[in-house]
Amino acid sequence: MIPAGFEYHRPADLTSAIGILQEHGDEARVVAGGHSLIPMMKLRMAELGHLIDLQDIDAMKGIAVGGDTVTIGAMTTQHELIVHDGLGAALPILREAALQIADPQVRYVGTIGGNVANGDPGNDMPGLMQCLNARFDLTGPDGSRQVAARDFYEAAYFTAREDEEILTAIIIPIPAPGTGSAYIKQKRKIGDYATAAAAVLVGDGTASVAMTNLADTPIWSEAAGAALAAGDIDGCAAAMLGAIDPQEDMRGPVAFKKHVAAVVLRRAIDSALSRRS
Incomplete structure (x- = not known):
């Protein structure tokens, strides 16, 4: 199982990544951890000319626990969700779910953004994000906008994200004490x-x-x-x-x-x- 030929891009910032998407249109796709897209490419279920790896975009990484909300960069790995003490205290259900995703090898590379962005109905995080009433930050050529997780999923592999937008962060309200x-x-x-x-x-x-x-x-x-x-x-x-x-x-x-x-x-x-x- 070998994918068709493609050009590999690894931009260092979000503006560059969006620019590549604009330049190549339907021929380009972004990849986070790669656990959904790469197998589809190997099976020739997805063929594209340009693959945009988001690994070097530091602005899309990290976890910030505030008084009322948690903000998680889309390139944060499942492993990072599991080991972050502040997140475990604010949203223990997130750690519980992440521990049930695949295996440690996958969790060290797989990202929360990739899990929620591609609309796979079998992924664990989309339903959890709906339960938590999370919002997704989407950034494209026209700027940024937020979409509620409960409004994001339209059908299998179809979402409210536009082709030239990238899901950059997830904002989750912290449940009330005693929940x-x-x-x-x-x-x-x-x-x-x-x-x-x-x-x-x-x-x-x-x-x-x-x-x-x-x-x-x-x-x-x-x-x-x-x-x-x-x-x-x-x-x-x-x-x-x-x-x-x-x-x-x-x-x-x-x-x-x-x-x-x-x-x-x-x-x-x-x-x-x-x-x-």
Whole structure:
């Protein structure tokens, strides 16, 4: 499996990266960790003339924990999410989810920006970002804008990002003190995508629930969150199971996926409730 020929670019700043995208149009793509794009190129499912590596753009790296929000550069690796003490205290669910992504070798290179930007419905971070009500910073030729994670995903591999825009950072509101959280994932083997995964936040009269790999986009259900906030766990599960749309594939038939989704969701709810303080 060898990709078609391409020209490799490694710009040192965001302006240069955007300029290359403008110059080459549909022939150019940016790459972060490369765990989604490179395999597609090897299989000839994606053929492009110009590959723009973002590794040298320091402005897209780092974690800043403020009083109300956490800002994470898109080129921050999953490993960095795991070992950052301040982030672990402010958003323990993020560390919990990152630890379940693939394996250590992947987590040392894979980035949070790459995980959320390409619209893969099997990735872990998109659903979690919806649960956390995160916002994505997008920068392009016309400047920067923010898009809510709950509005970003349109279909499998289709997002609100324009072709000449780069996702540069993620802004996440810090949950109120006492909020319980959990990310529970069921997968066939280490390194696999989820058969089903659930992200849950439960606070004082508030809740948020999202699920992964059970439709062509991550699913955040306002109705499920409202039911859980009111203490109606059965209503939460019913609302979420009504919102998902799993398809039969190598991970099982539809009925099996719905069963797994229900089990995973209830485990995540139980865990989040047990962590409230």
